[in-house]
Amino acid sequence: MALVAGMRVGSRVLFRPWAWLPGAALGRKESAARGRVGARGFGSQRVLVEPDPAAGIAVMKLKSPPVNSLSLELLTEFVISLEKLENDKTFRGIILTSDCPGVFSAGLDLMEMCGKNPAHYAEYWKAVQELWLRLYLSNLVLIAAINGACPAGGCLISLTCDYRVLADNPKYVIGLNETLLGIVAPFWFKDTLVNTIGHRTSERALQLGILFPPAEALQVGMVDKVVPEDQVQSTALSVMAQWLSIPDHARQLTKNMMRKATADRLVKQRDSDIQNFVGFISRDSIQKSLQVYLGKLRQKKG
Numbered sequence: 240m241a242l243v244a245g246m247r248v249g250s251r252v253l254f255r256p257w258a259w260l261p262g263a264a265l266g267r268k269e270s271a272a273r274g275r276v277g278a279r280g281f282g283s284q285r286v287l288v289e290p291d292p293a294a295g296i297a298v299m300k301l302k303s304p305p306v307n308s309l310s311l312e313l314l315t316e317f318v319i320s321l322e323k324l325e326n327d328k329t330f331r332g333i334i335l336t337s338d339c340p341g342v343f344s345a346g347l348d349l350m351e352m353c354g355k356n357p358a359h360y361a362e363y364w365k366a367v368q369e370l371w372l373r374l375y376l377s378n379l380v381l382i383a384a385i386n387g388a389c390p391a392g393g394c395l396i397s398l399t400c401d402y403r404v405l406a407d408n409p410k411y412v413i414g415l416n417e418t419l420l421g422i423v424a425p426f427w428f429k430d431t432l433v434n435t436i437g438h439r440t441s442e443r444a445l446q447l448g449i450l451f452p453p454a455e456a457l458q459v460g461m462v463d464k465v466v467p468e469d470q471v472q473s474t475a476l477s478v479m480a481q482w483l484s485i486p487d488h489a490r491q492l493t494k495n496m497m498r499k500a501t502a503d504r505l506v507k508q509r510d511s512d513i514q515n516f517v518g519f520i521s522r523d524s525i526q527k528s529l530q531v532y533l534g535k536l537r538q539k540k541g
């Protein structure tokens with residue numbers, strides 16, 4: 240059975256994020272997801288959406304305490320919220336931020352990658368791929384208002400955005416630190432980073448698993464602006480206004496031209512990428528590394 244949940248319409252592949260949900264009631268979810276968003280705000284347990292239809296934008300806040308780790312549930316709700324906004328012509332841009340104090344997102348949920356069975360790992364990885372593809376190829380303007388620490392998968396999410404504003408706090412580090420956990424960022428994480436900060440800087444950052452504090456993140460181009468914490472949201476809004484001053488069709492075609500080849504690389508090998516992940520993460524040595532890392536995270540408190 241093909242692992243990719245998508246259908247082709249003309250030259251466009253429409254992904255159905257819920258299609259991989261176990262026992263998903265496709266018709267009901269699909270019709271709900273295609274409804275108009277309106278002005279009232281919507282969301283789910285873990286993703287809060289505050290629409291401003293007059294401005295054509297929505298603020299999307301991740302709220303999966305304590306650290307917005309990307310569990311299967313959060314990934315699912317994230318994709319569904321994104322699709323709702325994508326399908327409503329009212330919206331031209333999203334500001335993506337966190338509702339969890341001090342953390343934008345702790346990245347992939349380590350509990351989803353530890354002590355589970357291969358079918359679970361496959362389902363989880365497919366959801367991670369789905370979110371990345373959705374974000375990376377979004378027609379909307381995506382601005383990340385990074386109001387907290389932003390490691391690994393959290394950083395990846397911010398890198399899919401068109402612009403990143405980071406709060407100036409030394410604790411708010413950002414980067415792909417996978418090697419510090421004894422794991423490896425897959426090629427599409429790497430590609431996303433290279434497309435943002437260039438090859439040589441990525442090579443060093445990825446091998447060393449560097450988590451950049453704000454000034455360095457700005458210097459290497461990992462973020463576009465660093466501002467005082469209380470100005471992150473207002474800065475994101477004014478940057479959004481600038482991006483929305485460009486005609487959508489011209490901006491969208493340009494974005495697609497810049498990003499499609501990178502996304503296609505994963506689209507063409509989604510199944511083998513899932514198999515690679517499952518094989519890699521199931522190794523005893525990798526499971527041990529992750530357990531050690533989780534232990535260190537827990538010890539930090541005590």
Ligand SMILES: CCCCC/C=C\CCCC/C=C/C(=O)SCCNC(=O)CCNC(=O)[C@H](O)C(C)(C)COP(=O)(O)OP(=O)(O)OC[C@H]1O[C@@H](n2cnc3c(N)ncnc32)[C@H](O)[C@@H]1OP(=O)(O)O
Nearest residue numbers: 308345346347348349350388390391392423516519536537
């Ligand atoms: C060659 C082929 C390759 C194929 C592909 C193969 C490999 C797979 C690649 C996978 C790519 C992985 C990407 C990732 O995103 S891995 C996750 C990396 N994330 C991190 O390293 C961040 C870890 N967390 C932290 O550093 C901190 O928690 C913090 C985000 C800076 C926040 O600090 P603080 O506010 O002090 O909170 P705590 O550390 O006290 O954490 C609170 C509780 O949350 C738990 N936690 C933290 N992060 C995670 C996580 N990512 N997943 C699950 N749980 C997490 C932490 O243990 C605490 O739990 P407790 O209250 O029960 O102790």
